[in-house]
Amino acid sequence: MTGLNPNKYYLYDELTAYLKRVADEFPDRARLFSIGESPEGRQIWVVALTDHTTGAHQNRPAYWIDGNTHASEVMGSAACLVTIDHVLTNWETSQIAELMQDRTIYVAPRINPDGSEYVLEKNHYVRSVRRKWPEPEPVLGLEPQDINGDNEVLQMRIKAPDGAWKTSSKDPRVMLPRMPWDTDGPFYHIYAEGLFDEDALRDPRRPMMAGDSHALDFNRNFPSRWEPEGTQYGAGPYPLSEPETKAVVDFLLSHKNVGAMMTYHTYSGVLLRPFGDKPDTKMPNYDLAAYKLFGKRCEELTGFACVSTFHDFLYDPNKPVVGVFEEWAYENYGAFAYTMELWCPWDKAGLDFKGNWLGFWRDRTEEDELALIQWSDKELGGDGFADWVEFEHPQLGKIELGGWRWLYSFRNCPARMLKDETLPSVLFTLDHASALPRPRLDVRVEEAGDETRVVATLQNLGYFPTNITDLAVKNSLVGSPLLEVELGDGVELKEGKLRQKAQHLSGYSQMTSATLSSQHFSGRTRNDIAEYVWRVKGKGALVVRWKGDRIGVLEKLVEI
Structure with missing residues (x-):
């Protein structure tokens, strides 16, 4: 353990x-x-x-x-x-x-x-890091933070006639978008829990997030x-x-x-x-x-x-x-x-968005929202959602704090x-x-008169080929494997090359990729194995080394 x-x-x-x-x-x-x-x-x-x-x-x-x-x-x-x-x-x-x-x-x-x-x-969201980007200076607006000392950054809802949100008639904890035909309130503004910059507070638009100045996304930086x-x-x-x-x-x-x-x-x-x-x-x-x-x-x-x-x-x-x-x-x-x-929290709540993977953010209905909060009540013991409670905000007066504890209910x-x-x-x-290449190097020596034949057998026992992808070959992302011979004292090369390119070897995936059924399989040329031969003369040690981008380095020492 x-x-x-x-x-x-x-x-x-x-x-x-x-x-x-x-x-x-x-x-x-x-x-x-x-x-x-x-x-x-x-x-x-x-x-x-x-x-x-x-x-x-x-x-x-x-x-x-x-x-x-x-x-x-x-x-x-x-x-x-x-x-x-x-x-x-x-x-x-x-x-x-x-x-x-x-x-x-x-x-x-x-x-x-x-x-x-x-x-x-x-306990507060940031996409990647708190470095300022794309603006070199902070964007004035709401700075999300814990304002009631409970070590959580939740949401604030504030009653307002021009609010864009309303509560569900079936569960007042659930907030729903206000529709054009909704005329009976109450309606609400929703903000992240936090404090406004003073200039932003005087702006009737109340700019939303000072966090917009921390917009770096590492997974758009490659x-x-x-x-x-x-x-x-x-x-x-x-x-x-x-x-x-x-x-x-x-x-x-x-x-x-x-x-x-x-x-x-x-x-x-x-x-x-x-x-x-x-x-x-x-x-x-x-x-x-x-x-x-x-x-x-x-x-x-x-x-x-x-x-x-x-x-x-x-x-x-x-x-x-x-x-x-x-x-x-x-x-x-x-x-x-x-x-x-x-x-996948919506899957846990019994909602099906398969085939509409981003629909969870765009197409949720009131019934979906209710299913999510019922799942939280039952399976998360209520820990996924904080009930709305009144709070006297130092800048906004009477508000309510609550909402989803997003970090450990939705995000994780x-x-x-x-x-x-x-x-x-x-x-x-x-x-x-387990599908990675499994290169094997075997070297044998054969007497040939006063000379010695050195035979190297290269084989890939893995599923993927030694080049891994076809695109890697097409775009020259992997080089040709190299085969090297290092001669010790007393050994002379008579035929063959000390350093040469070797071919990429297929994996057994390429034996079966055309069909996964054995019924009509009649065999195929094996490209997972190759042999290379040298002739040497003399007595001493010799090293054969096979190396490549995706296979690493293999070597064998033999005595001549």
Whole structure:
């Protein structure tokens, strides 16, 4: 056991202490290192899980898992910690033992330590961080904050004849949009709990959020079809302008052994795949088939459907989302990457928005709102919603405070549900990681008169090919593997090359990708294996080395 409390949201110091303890207690299985430092001085930690006694983590095909790119989506960080705990606790089980024997899992639990710490401590939403963007100076308006000392930032509702909101006649806690035919009040204005800047308070429009000056979105800052702020809200001043996003990309570009990835977000209960800006017809057939196959596996394990961002998850169908990590990972790095939107409160409440994934924000009815609050009353013990109570606001006079405790009801699940809600997704990532290439290098020597034939057999026992995606080959995102021979003293090369390009090897996915039925399968040329031959003369040692972007480094020492 690793000592993890799987039903707890960890602050940065607690998370750091847990990761250091794991690295200390399991030195042969877990290595901890930082890939960067946040502007507030916090480390961006990564744990490398593999059997470190049999090889270096960077020399093996690898899987990447991260969480907490967005500050308030702390459930992703919890899923990462559950991953570490599950792998180490179940190390001897067949799947994990085989996986850790020759592959690596990199886990980055908290990409955004500064923003997440603010959310966890203040219980207040911020998209990524509290850095000023796009305005260099604060936007005057409402500054959300706890004004009644209960350590919560909820909502304020104020009766007003010109208010845009009304209460439900079936449950006065529920706020509904006012319609043109609604003539009988009371009507309300709704604000986040907080205080107004004095200038804003005198403005009859009462500008809403000073928080608009903290509009950076890390998941619009990656260098995949990045566009500036005027086109893509939250994009930042230029690609990878933020130390956190740059740290992730720098690490991956220096560790090209990563072939597949999962980035955890919340909330919709859906698995997203590329593309985000174009239709499936633009994706190579093999890549699309692989994405869909593992998408089905995800749905079997989690209940979450796998959908194309472009076809099914655009906020505006005429405005693709760009600068996204998953898109960069597939289109510019060459890995199979998914975004998991953990947690689906409306599904828990019995509402069905499948096929209309963004409809929850746009198409909710009064009955939907009532179902949600009834679910909160029954399943969350009322912890998801704070009943409205009167309060004397220092600026506005008599108001009511209350509303959804959004952080642990909508944005994330309650802490007590964490393990049950994240473990199915963890199991899916292990299945996905199990598809990585499994390169094998065998070298034999054969006497040939006064010379020796050295025969290297290269084989891929894995599901994915050594290039991972077809797009990676098409766009030259992976180089050709290299095969090298290093001659010891007394050994002379007579035929063959000391250094040459080797071919990419298929995985067994490409044996079955045309049909998943064996009924009509009549065999296919095996491209998962290749042989290379050298002739040498003399006596001594010789090293054969096979290395490539997605396979790492394999080598064999033989005596001639």
